Amino acid sequence: YWAPNINVFRDPRWGRGQETPGEDPAMIAAYSVEYVKGFQGEYGDGREGRMMLSACCKHYIAYDLEKWGKFARYTFNAEVNAQDFEDTYEPPFKSCIQEGRASCLMCSYNQVNGVPACARKDLLQKIRDEWGFKGYIVSDCDAVAIIHENQTYTSSDEDSVAIVLKAGMDVNCGSFLIRHTKSAIEKGKIQEEDINHALYNLFSVQLRLGLFEKASENQWFTRLGPSNVCTKEHRELAAEAVRQGTVLLKNDDSFLPLKRSEVSHIAMIGAAANDAYIMGGDYTGAPCDPITFLKGMQAFVPQTTVAGGCKNVSCDSTDGFGEAIEAAKRADIVVVIAGLNLTQETEDLDRVTLLLPGKQQDLVNIIASVTKKPIVLVITGGGPVDVSFAKQDTRIASVLWIGYPGEVGGQVLPEILFGEYNPGE
Structure with missing residues (x-):
């Protein structure tokens, strides 16, 4: 499984920053260790014992840009000095390997000081020779193809095959090696021993996963099936993650928690108020039974109404403002949902500003000017948003701030607003 993403979130506009734990290398390093240990669930004797899953620390290294101005991740050259390597970029990966004992590492699209990351033999060998890595190295998807096609670093596809295999990469995500390895052998660019070395690293991990063994009752996951997905326990764990992850940024005069006995009508304003899609971030699986913010609030206050105000999160028009204003005027309490979704930040899409998209801030201000009481503002998204x-x-x-709360986010929001859980503690 190709996770966790442990790149340092240096520019808050990065579209994939939502996948990472943050900007602090020490915190990312600690996160990576716990993530890998939980994923791999190693058991048995020995340092390279059996695993439930194989975790992959990515993207090695100095990758934190998708598409911004004239720069793009396929051709970007990250210029990194020795101190920045040592202090910033390497610590998360070093901890992921040495303490977490990750069994996979993924090299990134970008170049590092003029050389494609997947062709940096010095960096790929360092993790084995100095950090003790025991596993396989995989490219990001099509990261080998772009070495010749986009970066023009090599003069042929066969040269690209040779440079990455000899550098220490073992597996290519994509079809590039399937299409060009035979030709590379025929042209004498690589030898059989280069392929054998890569296969050894891959198969050693697959052996630890038990992939070459006949399924038995003693193996992990053998008896798992559809009935083990979306269980009550799983949904409660997801809900607890939302509770602990939500951050209370402001609460004037202890406005929250609300009292259910004093609230008979709530208005939910915002394009995300009744949209299950916005609940999930990048690389989100299909939810079992998503609860929107509207549906969750209606379980607490049956007379909960909704008005988008904006047609979508981009909020390019004020056409829906009138309906939202009227809905807000009628309610006892107004909750405005603002922020981001994957149309604003995702893989291959960076933001150009930290402000709320489009006319969202205008919507918040207009709604706040017509309500009976002060409003509650809820911010969604993975990257930071300026709501100063x-x-x-x-x-x-x-x-x-509720981030991307997943399929039970709508359940948890009213729990927080009505005091069943206090995010300020």
Whole structure:
């Protein structure tokens, strides 16, 4: 399984920053260790014992750009000095390998000081010779193909095959090696021993996973099936993650928690208020039974109404503002859902600003000016958003950051608003 993403989130506009734990190398390193241990669930004797899954630390190295201005991840050259390697970029990967004992590492698209990351023999051998890595190295998808096609670093496809295999890469995500390895052998670019070395690294991990053994009752996952997916226990664990992950940014005069006995009508405003799609971030699986913010709130307050205000998260028009204003005027409490979704930040898409998309801030301000009481502002998204306008605005009593809360996010939001869970503790 090709996770975790442990790149350092250096530019807050990075579209894949949502996949990472943050900007602090030490914190990312600690996160990577626990992530890998939980994933691999090693058991048995010995340092290279049996595993439930194979975790893959990615993307090695200095990768934190998708597409911004004239720069793109397929051709970007990250210029990194020795101190930045040592202090910033290497610590998460070193900990992931030495302490987490990850069985896979993925090399990135970008060049590092003029050389494609998957062709940096010095860096790929360092993780084995100095850090004690025991596993296989895989390219990011099509990262080998772009060495010749996009970066023009090599003069032929066969040269690309040779440079990565001899550098220490073992597996290519994509079809490039399937299409060009035979030709590379015929042209004398690589030898059989280069392929054998790569296969040894891959098969050693597959052996630890038991992939060459006949399924038995003693193996992990043998008896798992559809009935083990989306269980009550799984959904409760997901809900607890949302509770602990939500951050209370502002709460003037202890406006929250709300009292159910005093609230008979709530208005949910925002394009994300009744949209299950926005609940999941990058690389989200198909949810079992997603609960939107509207559906979750209606379980607490049956008279909960909704108005988008904006047609979508991009919020390029004010056409829906009138309907949202009228809905807000009628309600006892108004909750505005603002922020990001995958149309604003994702793989191959960086942001150009930290402000709320389009006219979302205008919507928040207009709604706050017509309500009976101050509003609650809920922010979605994986990357940071500048909502400093709300800090001193007394019309906005409370601000919550809920991120991408997943399929039970709609269940947890009213729990927080009505005090069943306190994110401020």
